[in-house]
Each structure stands twice: as structure tokens, then as C-alpha cells.
Amino acid sequence: MLSIESEKAISIVETYAQLKRKCSAFSFRTSDFSERWQAFKHFYDAEEVQYTGQQFLVALADYLKINLDDVPRSTRYYWFSQANLSYNALHSYQSKDLALVAFVAAKWAINRRTQPMKSATISVLTLAL
Numbered sequence: 001m002l003s004i005e006s007e008k009a010i011s012i013v014e015t016y017a018q019l020k021r022k023c024s025a026f027s028f029r030t031s032d033f034s035e036r037w038q039a040f041k042h043f044y045d046a047e048e049v050q051y052t053g054q055q056f057l058v059a060l061a062d063y064l065k066i067n068l069d070d071v072p073r074s075t076r077y078y079w080f081s082q083a084n085l086s087y088n089a090l091h092s093y094q095s096k097d098l099a100l101v102a103f104v105a106a107k108w109a110i111n112r113r114t115q116p117m118k119s120a121t122i123s124v125l126t127l128a129l
Contacts, residue, residue: 039063039106044099053080054089056098063102064109071108079105 042063051059057076061068080087083100 035110036103036106040099040103043095043102046095049095050092051095051098052089053087053091053093056093056095056101060098060102060105064106066109066112070112075108079108 039060043060057068057071061071077087079101082104083098085093085097085101
């Protein structure tokens with residue numbers, strides 16, 4: 001018989017399974033998992049904080065250090081849908097429910113930071129002189 005040392009093992013596995021069911025992108029295998037997990041924990045550990053959809057996006061943008069104006073509207077809806085939530089700017093959400101949204105959004109923010117600079121054309125470089 002297999003013995004599990006940690007008293008919390010069953011709880012951990014059940015929690016992981018619930019998160020995975022809610023958000024298929026939830027995985028420990030990605031290289032950026034640690035940073036995404038920090039975003040998740042930031043909102044999950046908040047003490048019964050409620051946000052409207054818009055307030056959350058502002059708080060999330062501040063946490064991820066992104067400009068909310070750079071996030072396409074469809075991307076915002078995608079983040080929420082990946083966490084099985086419907087986005088509504090005026091709807092109130094519990095921060096724990098928004099933690100998966102933060103996890104998904106963190107991936108977008110990480111990818112934006114690591115994108116190479118686009119090359120300027122000759123005509124654009126000439127204008128810069």
C-alpha cells in the first residue's frame with residue numbers, strides 16, 4: 001500500500017484537479033509557472049476582497065505592470081472565459097474567483113514582455129534622423 005506523508009496531500013490534489021477543470025491552461029509544466037502562480041496567489045490570498053470587473057482589470061494591470069489600453073477587448077473576455085467566468089465591467093466578483101483570470105492574464109503579460117522589438121523600415125528610420 002502506498003503511504004502519503006503529507007496530511008494535506010489529498011486536499012492539494014483535489015484543489016489542483018478543480019483548478020485544472022476550471023482552467024485547462026493551469027499546468028505546473030510551463031517555464032513561466034512560478035510567475036503565473038504568484039499572480040494567482042496575489043488575488044487568491046486577498047481577504048474576501050470584491051472587485052467589479054473593471055476594478056479588477058485595473059488592479060491586475062497594476063500588478064502585472066501592463067498598460068490596460070494595450071490589452072485588446074477580446075483578450076480581456078478570453079481571460080475571463082478561460083476561468084469559466086463571464087466578464088462584466090460592473091459585476092462584482094470575489095478575488096478568489098478572479099485568481100484564475102490573473103493566472104491566464106499573466107501568461108499574456110509574460111509573452112508581451114519577451115516579444116522582440118519590431119524592426120523599423122528604412123523610411124521610418126530616415127524620419128527618425
